Amino acid sequence: MRALTVRPGRPGGGSLVDEWPEPDPAEGDVLVRTLAVGVCGTDREILAGEHGQTPPGEDALVLGHEVLGEVDYAPAASGLAPGDRVVGIVRRPDPAPCLNCAAGEPDMCRTGEYTERGIKGLHGFAREQFRARAEELVRVPDGLGSRAVLVEPASVVAKAWEHIERIGSRAAWQPETLLVTGAGPIGLLAALLGAQRGLDVHVLDRVVTGPKPDLVARLGARYHTGEVSELGLRPDVVVECTGAAPVVAGVLRGNAPNAVVCLTGVSAAGRSTSVDIGAINRERVLDNDVVFGSVNANRRHYEQAVEALAAADGGWLDGLLTRRVPLERFADALDAGDDDVKSVLEL
Numbered sequence: 569m570r571a572l573t574v575r576p577g578r579p580g581g582g583s584l585v586d587e588w589p590e591p592d593p594a595e596g597d598v599l600v601r602t603l604a605v606g607v608c609g610t611d612r613e614i615l616a617g618e619h620g621q622t623p624p625g626e627d628a629l630v631l632g633h634e635v636l637g638e639v640d641y642a643p644a645a646s647g648l649a650p651g652d653r654v655v656g657i658v659r660r661p662d663p664a665p666c667l668n669c670a671a672g673e674p675d676m677c678r679t680g681e682y683t684e685r686g687i688k689g690l691h692g693f694a695r696e697q698f699r700a701r702a703e704e705l706v707r708v709p710d711g712l713g714s715r716a717v718l719v720e721p722a723s724v725v726a727k728a729w730e731h732i733e734r735i736g737s738r739a740a741w742q743p744e745t746l747l748v749t750g751a752g753p754i755g756l757l758a759a760l761l762g763a764q765r766g767l768d769v770h771v772l773d774r775v776v777t778g779p780k781p782d783l784v785a786r787l788g789a790r791y792h793t794g795e796v797s798e799l800g801l802r803p804d805v806v807v808e809c810t811g812a813a814p815v816v817a818g819v820l821r822g823n824a825p826n827a828v829v830c831l832t833g834v835s836a837a838g839r840s841t842s843v844d845i846g847a848i849n850r851e852r853v854l855d856n857d858v859v860f861g862s863v864n865a866n867r868r869h870y871e872q873a874v875e876a877l878a879a880a881d882g883g884w885l886d887g888l889l890t891r892r893v894p895l896e897r898f899a900d901a902l903d904a905g906d907d908d909v910k911s912v913l914e915l
Contacts, residue, residue, distance in 0.1 A: 571695035572605075572898050572913070573628040576620030583615050585896055588630065588695055595691075595699035598648055599641040600656070604717045604892075605694045606634030607901045607911040608753070610687060615902065621688045632694030632913070633658045633686040634720040636708070646702035653712075654705040655719040656693055659684050659864050675727065675864035684864075694895070696915055706870040709878055715885040717912055718757070722873035723865035725757045725807075728830045729765075730869065732805055735828050735858050743804035743828075744768055749796065749819055750809030751780040753888060753910045754832055758807040760884075761876055763787045770801060772815075778907040783887050797822065809833050813841040820848050825855040830862055 569590065575582030591599065611631055614620035622629045635656045642648035661669030662681035668674065674682050686692020708716040736743060746762040748755045751773035762769045769789035773780055776793055784791040792799055796818030804827055806819045811833025819829055820843070851857065865873075877885060891911040893900045901911035 569696040570895060570915075572631045572895060574614055574620065574631050575627060576614055576622060576629055577617050579617040582628075583631070583898070585898065586628075591695075591697050591699040593699065596701040596704065597643050598639060598646055598700055598702055598705060599697060600637035600654060600700065600705070601640050601697050602635060602637045602693055602695060602915045603653075604636045604714055604915065605632040605692075605913045606717045606720065606753075607898075607904075607913060608634060608721065612902055614687065623689055623691060629686070630691035630693075630695050631686050632692035633684065634717060635693035635698075636714065636717040636719075637693070637698070639705075640697070642702065648702055648705065648707065653708045653710060653716060655708055655716060655870065656685060656698070656700055657704045657706065657865075657867055657870060658687070658720060659866075660690065660704075673866050675866045675869070694898075694913060703867070706867065706874065708874055712874075712877060713882075714889070714912075715877060715882065716874075718753070718877060718885060718888060718910070719870060719873050720865075721753045721910075722757050722877055723869040724832065724863070725754060725761055726872035726876060727865040727869040728758065728807060728832055728862045729761050730872065731860065731862055732807075732828050732830055735860065736805075736826075739826065739856075741826060745801060745803045745824070746770065746805045746807070747772065747796075747799070747801055747803040747819070748807045748809060749773075749815050750833060751775070751784065751791070751909075752809060755807070755809040756780070756783055756888060756909065758809060758832075759784060759787055759789055760880055762805070762807075763789060764876060764879065767805070770799065770803070772796065772799065775906045779887055779890060779909060783884065783909070786881075786884055786887075803827060806830065807832060811835040817841050817843045820859060821851065823851075823855070823857060825857075827855065827857045829857065829859040831859065832862055834863075
């Protein structure tokens with residue numbers, strides 16, 4: 569069968585659509601036919617040789633961690649049946665396992681010994697079929713159609729919102745204003761979940777053309793360009809999705825008292841920006857502000873993501889899927905421009 573494979577650590581990733589063996593039964597007793605695989609920044613970084621790890625003893629990695637598939641075979645006791653649409657959970661717990669992995673929260677792994685489909689130590693989903701255990705798959709409603717390929721990025725956002733609200737509940741808290749920095753898939757989905765919560769949503773991005781401003785407007789939100797400091801906002805919640813050091817520094821200043829800032833963007837190492845740590849510390853302390861990081865998701869967040877997407881306007885979700893290409897043209901999906909939001913490989 570066909571698979572998109574890479575050789576991690578090489579510039580260019582040594583990527584190609586290759587012939588690949590049938591799925592190993594050791595991967596799980598549910599057989600899934602892949603329908604679509606989303607492409608994100610992590611995939612591009614692996615292809616650039618920046619990170620990625622093959623399974624032990626192998627020299628290639630099947631790419632892809634955002635998947636929509638259809639069950640071909642499932643044991644009777646699995647709770648799944650042929651024809652069910654499913655998405656795959658990315659992270660697997662460490663073998664020990666640590667406290668969090670043992671509690672079903674490998675997204676909060678304390679040891680770093682976890683593995684991840686298509687990223688770290690496990691083959692991914694960009695192949696015609698894959699296997700998984702039933703507990704590693706989440707059923708999605710048929711009505712979501714191809715939009716269900718957005719469940720994985722939406723699960724990252726669902727986790728962020730769950731933690732934002734847990735932190736906010738430390739005291740009486742009625743957030744009104746949300747600032748999202750970055751209008752990529754994660755940022756737009758963060759804005760969607762903020763709009764679903766009835767917040768006054770503002771989205772900051774660098775582009776002025778293309779679909780992003782319209783997608784934000786269709787949420788009833790406001791789209792901004794420029795610097796964070798120029799917005800004149802005092803947000804109660806900030807979800808930072810760029811990882812750009814100047815933007816990260818900007819969102820740490822000027823927020824409302826008791827604000828919660830969630831960092832989801834991963835910054836590149838070796839880049840620096842000048843910040844007044846004393847002023848940032850003073851504001852955090854005097855305003856009871858919280859800044860925290862969030863990455864990955866567990867099954868609970870995938871289920872929350874399915875609910876959020878099912879409640880969203882289907883046409884709006886379709887607007888996020890700006891580029892769909894067959895597996896053989898994977899290079900086209902990786903070459904995203906300002907007019908792209910989410911690229912998808914269709915099998």
